[in-house]
Amino acid sequence: MRAKIYFVCTGLLLASSYVVADGPTTTKDDPVRSAELFKEATKTFRHPRCLNCHPAGSRPTQGDDMHPHVMNIVRGPKDHGAVALQCMACHGNANNENSGVPGAPKWAVAPKSMAWVGLNDRQLCEALKDKKKNHGMSPEKLIEHNGKDELVGWAWHPGAGRTPAPGTQEEFGKLVAEWVATGAHCPK
Numbered sequence: 438m439r440a441k442i443y444f445v446c447t448g449l450l451l452a453s454s455y456v457v458a459d460g461p462t463t464t465k466d467d468p469v470r471s472a473e474l475f476k477e478a479t480k481t482f483r484h485p486r487c488l489n490c491h492p493a494g495s496r497p498t499q500g501d502d503m504h505p506h507v508m509n510i511v512r513g514p515k516d517h518g519a520v521a522l523q524c525m526a527c528h529g530n531a532n533n534e535n536s537g538v539p540g541a542p543k544w545a546v547a548p549k550s551m552a553w554v555g556l557n558d559r560q561l562c563e564a565l566k567d568k569k570k571n572h573g574m575s576p577e578k579l580i581e582h583n584g585k586d587e588l589v590g591w592a593w594h595p596g597a598g599r600t601p602a603p604g605t606q607e608e609f610g611k612l613v614a615e616w617v618a619t620g621a622h623c624p625k
């Protein structure tokens with residue numbers, strides 16, 4: 438089997454993107470490679486477009502500086518906002534180019550069990566794999582969710598004035614798939 442070649446962090450590429458080579462997915466357990474792939478994926482998991490919806494506290498955050506959401510918006514009892522002021526009152530199914538309010542289907546703040554802010558690489562990796570924290574997602578579901586989910590996908594077309602997540606969602610999906618295929622190992 439031919440080893441796949443990754444071009445990670447080379448000066449030849451735009452600093453903000455990564456490239457995963459095409460071809461059949463390797464299924465060989467490889468703890469070192471796997472942990473490296475996860476580290477590469479943290480560039481996306483830790484991107485402000487993702488973290489703003491995966492906060493540790495009671496409020497979503499905004500902007501590249503991740504300041505608390507304006508207007509005192511809170512996660513509320515079910516992560517969809519306060520009872521009287523739900524996220525969807527302002528956020529539609531798509532970005533609103535006129536008002537600048539971003540949108541995607543099922544807009545909500547990620548549950549506290551999926552809070553990523555403040556976790557180191559290993560903790561983030563373990564949390565993502567933990568079925569008690571990730572709503573019972575198998576590794577295959579995790580690949581699907583990261584590579585195809587529309588709410589996750591918003592991060593790559595976040596609307597005018599916002600920095601998109603690195604690369605494309607498809608590339609990110611492949612990166613996560615490779616991490617799983619090499620054993621879904623976590624960095625030390």
Ligand code: HEC
Pocket residue numbers: 481482486487488490491544545546547548550551564565566570571572574579582583588589590591592602
């Ligand atoms: C608008 C808010 C929002 C944004 C932006 C967002 N997420 Fe999420 N995320 C959620 C919500 C809500 C859930 C819970 C979904 C569910 O359980 O059905 C979630 C769950 C997840 C999960 C499930 C597993 C777990 O343990 O956390 C993953 C993986 C995930 N998001 C990845 C991402 C990535 C990667 C990005 C950025 C590229 C991102 N999300 C951006 C709101 C968001």
Ligand code: HEC
Pocket residue numbers: 485486489490497498499500501506508510511512513516517518519522523524525526527528537538539544545546599
């Ligand atoms: C009263 C209206 C309103 C409500 C309710 C609301 N938002 Fe927002 N939200 C906005 C506006 C306006 C912006 C754009 C602000 C800007 O870019 O200057 C925004 C931006 C955001 C962003 C973009 C952050 C980024 O990456 O820069 C996220 C994430 C977000 N809101 C999450 C939520 C979540 C989750 C809820 C529900 C818990 C929610 N919002 C409820 C009005 C609202």
